[in-house]
Every structure is written in structure tokens, then in C-alpha cells.
Amino acid sequence: MRTAYHERLDGLVEQLGQMTRRVASAMSRANNALLDADIEMAEKVITSDHRIDELREALDAEAISILALESPVAGELRLVVAVLRISATLERMGDLAVHIAKIARLRYPESAIPAELRGTLLEMGQIAELVVQKAGSALVSRDGSLFEQIEKDDDRMDSLHRKLFTLLLDDSWSHGVEGAIDVTLISRYYERFADHAVSVARRVSNDF
């Protein structure tokens, strides 16, 4: 039988799952905003971010209350500490989706993405959506084995990140410095986003 204490622990992981779904939704919208120069989509990402932050606050308060009232030890203590860390990481992932949406908004009605980089950035966006979904699955099913898969996705993201720099530095690049700055930052945001997903899955693998 699950005790009230174990139900609280399960609730923490449940809330993390919810937070992950919101981050996944933010990233999916940010990708659409960027690829389609869709200002409404960009605004949605930006104005919804506070909901991710609020979830984090609620989650952290619950985790700290569990520490105070239940004095978890051993594996359960590791779980609660991991939850605190993962919530911080997920909040940061939401911020990165916002950063991408803000670049889309800044360039609207133009697209921030030159046509010849569209395919690469599309794939980076898809990997970002994939790794956050997998991180969510790892969390709610407490399945550390997804960690290696996410690491492979992250390797692919890193390789696309490097590829973009090569394209920016090619003689054929015709979008000047402004275009290069946008792409540099967008690419960096995607790359960090995937790093964070790896760190979430690593924590699940080590501490759940």
C-alpha cells in the first residue's frame, strides 16, 4: 500500500512530467514561430512562460515541504533533491524556447532564417522537441535507460550546431552579419536545450 508520503513523492514526479509537457509545448511553438515567421505563435511562447515558472515554484515548495515534514533519507532523499534540480533545468529550457521565440518576433514579418539553413534548423528544432519528450518519458516512467538515446540525439544536435557555423563561414553566405548573429544565437539556444535534456535524463538515471 502506498502511504501518503509516497503519494507526495509520486506527486512530485507527476508535476515534473506536467512541467516537461509545458516546456515541450513551448519549444514546439517556438519552432513554428521561427520557421513560419508566426508572430502570434511567438507571442504565445513568450506570454505563457510564466506558467512554467509558476509550476516550478509550486513544485519546489512541495519538495521543500516534503524535506521539512517527512525527512526523507537514502533513495527518497536523492529523488527529492533530483526533483529540485530538474525543475530548475526545465525552467531554463522554457527560457530558451522564449529566447528563440523572441528572435522570431524581432525579425517579423521577415523570417529570421535564411532559406538555405531552413533544413538544418528544422532538424535542430525537431531534435529539441524529441529530447524534451524523451526526457518527459524518462521522468514519468522513471526510466533511466532513455538517457543513452537522448545523449545520441544530443550528439546529433552538436553536429548540426557545428555544421551551421561552417555554413555561416562559407563564401556563399549572403545574409550579412545580422543574419549570422541570429543564427549563431538560435543555434546556441537549441544546443543548450538539448544539453539540459541530457542532464534531466542523467539525473533520472542516477537518482530515480
Add this chain to the structure above:
Amino acid sequence: MRTAYHERLDGLVEQLGQMTRRVASAMSRANNALLDADIEMAEKVITSDHRIDELREALDAEAISILALESPVAGELRLVVAVLRISATLERMGDLAVHIAKIARLRYPESAIPAELRGTLLEMGQIAELVVQKAGSALVSRDGSLFEQIEKDDDRMDSLHRKLFTLLLDDSWSHGVEGAIDVTLISRYYERFADHAVSVARRVSNDF
């Protein structure tokens, strides 16, 4: 009289102070590596980063041991949770110093910094050193009042970050896309570094 328990709590804050000093040293060296195209200095930052990571691991293990064995509540629990968060932030600040050092190394024996941006990047580097020192003082003296000062430093950093983009986009920019990518990333690293220092000071102000 201080109990053994309180001594352990003091020790946590002491270790955070030590970690902050190492991060400050890494940032100071990264600045020198960048401004003077000093490859040995860059290597020092890169090869010393593991010492910051090790400190973090030791610190986190001690914090978790305190949670398990002492079951802190109220203000002391908040302190221990804040320590876990601050250690993660400091580790990240160390990583950002490494990123800056790596750009310096990548461009060696050239300088990654065009002469006309030297003054701006020098000031950003100085602010980075300042905010991490102030964050360290806030920590060890448990003085939340430094938070507002660090916020002001961060405002200045943000304004220099924006100024750099204006300079990159000016018609007189003569360092092409590669130079623009380097400066975009360096500037972003400094800007994030200062954000992290603000977050350290905010935690001290709220939770210490």
C-alpha cells in the same frame, strides 16, 4: 555555543565561498586569455575547471548528508536547499569562463577581439570579475544587501551586450562573419555569467 550541526552549516557556506573564489579566478584568467591572446592562460582555465566541478560534488554530497542526518527545518532547510542551487549556478559560471577561454584558444595566435571592441569587452570582463567577487562577499558575509548592487552591475552588462550588437551591425564592421560569431558568443557568455551572479545574490538575500 555553536553545535556540530551549525558548524556543518557554516562549513557549507565556507565551501561555497571557496568555490566562488575559484570561479572568480577562472573568469579573471579567461579575461586575460581573451584580451592578450594568451594561450597558456586559456589552457589554465580549461584544465582547472574540473577542480570547480569536484568542489561542487563535495559540497553537494555534504549538503545531502546534512539533509539526511540532521533533518534541518525552516530557515536552516532553506539554507541547505539554497546551497545546492548556488553550487549548480557556480559550476555553470565556471563553464562560461571555460567557453570564453576556448574561443581565445581557438583564435590563437590571433586575438578573437577586434581592436575597436577591446574597450567594451574589457569592461564586460571587469564587470564579470566584479559581480562574482560581490556574489562571494554576499555569500560569506550572508549579506543580502549586495543583491541590488549586483543587479545594477548586471544592468550595465546588459547594456554593453546590446551595444556590441550595434557595433557588429555598423557599416564600419570589417571583421566579417567569423569575427561577428566570436563576439556574439563571447558577449552572450559574459551576459549569462552576470545573470548567474545576480541569481546567487538573490538566493542569499532570500534564503540565508
